[in-house]
Amino acid sequence: MSKIRQIIQEYFNNTYSESIRKKFSIWLVDSKATEEKDKTLQEIWDNLNISADTSTESSYLQLQHRLFIGRKTYRRQLFRKIEKITAVFLIPILSVAFSYFYLKNSKLPAIENIEYAEYFVPNGEIRTLTLPDSSKVLLNSGSVLIYPQKFDGKTRDLYLNGEACFTVVRDENKPFIVKTQDMHVEVLGTVFNVSSYADSGNSSTTLESGVVNIRLKNKQSESILLKPNEQMLYNRKSGVSEVKQVNIETILAWKEGHLVLQSMSMDEIIKTIERRYDVTIFLNSNKYNKEKITAKFIHGEKINEFFAVLQQLIPYMKYKIEGKKVYIY
Structure with a gap:
């Protein structure tokens, strides 16, 4: 056994x-x-x-x-x-x-002596966290960050499930490393965004300023260096990654409470809306599989307003909102 x-x-x-x-x-x-x-x-x-x-x-x-x-x-x-x-x-x-x-x-030394803290952000909320080294983290809805209560080791290691924007205090002697299920993102001092929800088909790292070094878990021998306004996008199904130029304001729009959909599938939209509005969405049809939606919501739209717009973009879509549940037909 x-x-x-x-x-x-x-x-x-x-x-x-x-x-x-x-x-x-x-x-x-x-x-x-x-x-x-x-x-x-x-x-x-x-x-x-x-x-x-x-x-x-x-x-x-x-x-x-x-x-x-x-x-x-x-x-x-x-x-x-x-x-x-x-x-x-x-x-x-x-x-x-x-x-x-x-x-x-575990072969990690003295792990029992490390005290970890867990920071959980419920659906429908965005929260700010100050780390032990004074670095700042803004966490999006439905995210979990696990980190040592003290950065006593040679590196500052954190574990993320979800999406977060990090503003890192520079320390050349102690790299700052964000670990997700797909990648390790290492920096010294910079501002960058990591999106890695466990139920998403993709994960990404986007750099606002400074430099980041990314190592994918399926390609440990290779490193990817990002420059400002670049994003590394990793497809979990294919195992393929790509680096591209992006509009950093669009990527970080969630920090201001905005919602930006960029050629999103219905499945991706559902997951995003569930986290944003703290609802459960039931999709009772596969007729939306080919839909790709691009839209921007910057006025604090309520969920009924969001679906009213979505229905204009997909005229044949039918939906019903019942409290914390949404049914799409």
């Missing part, structure tokens, strides 16, 4: 602290033993004999934004099997099992 399987089974007879659960989040984005982890968790998932109740949907939707899930493929499995298990059982299976593995088997 593998160590991972033993650890997951041992979880059911133990309780772990919040600090260990946070450290799990950091470990989970690591790409080591991905196939074995997924296989073991999938088998345990399939063997659970649990029925969902009326709170399953809301609990699971909250879970999506709380967990630092690093593999989109596993999230898709969760969506397909949502009717089988409630979020309350999913949380400990994922978090505690991997936290234990990380602490007991």
Whole structure:
């Protein structure tokens, strides 16, 4: 029996602290033993004999934004099997099992002595955070940032799921590194934006000023240097990355509360709107698959105003808003 399987089974007879659960989040984005982890968790998932109740949907939707899930493929499995298990059982299976593995088997030195903080931004909000080195972070809706309470090591490492704009205090002796499921973004002192939501098909880094060095996890031997007004866009499905010139004001429009759609698919629009307005959107048709929408909302439009405009762009679209739920037909 593998160590991972033993650890997951041992979880059911133990309780772990919040600090260990946070450290799990950091470990989970690591790409080591991905196939074995997924296989073991999938088998345990399939063997659970649990029925969902009326709170399953809301609990699971909250879970999506709380967990630092690093593999989109596993999230898709969760969506397909949502009717089988409630979020309350999913949380400990994922978090505690991997936290234990990380602490007991990681080769990182003295990890137990590092105190991590987790900063979560709910859907519908944008928040500002000051880091221990006085660097500033503006986090977009539905984002999670995990960082040491003190930058005592040789580098300033942070772990991001979501979107954030960093204004980094320069320290030539201590590089600032943002780690996501796809890439490591290293800087000394600069202003840049990272977008890496776990449920998105793409991730990106955009530079406003200074210089950033990017290393993709699937190409560790290669580095990508960005200059101001450049963006590195990574396609998770194809594994292909590209660097292009962009309008930095458009990329950072979310900082001012603006919403900019640039040739977005309906699937991308739904995820963006769910985060922005803190709603759940149900799409009951595949007839919008070929739609690509470009639009700009800069007047603080409410959700009903947004969909009124979207319907003008897609005249055959039908929708209904019921509280925190939106149905598209």
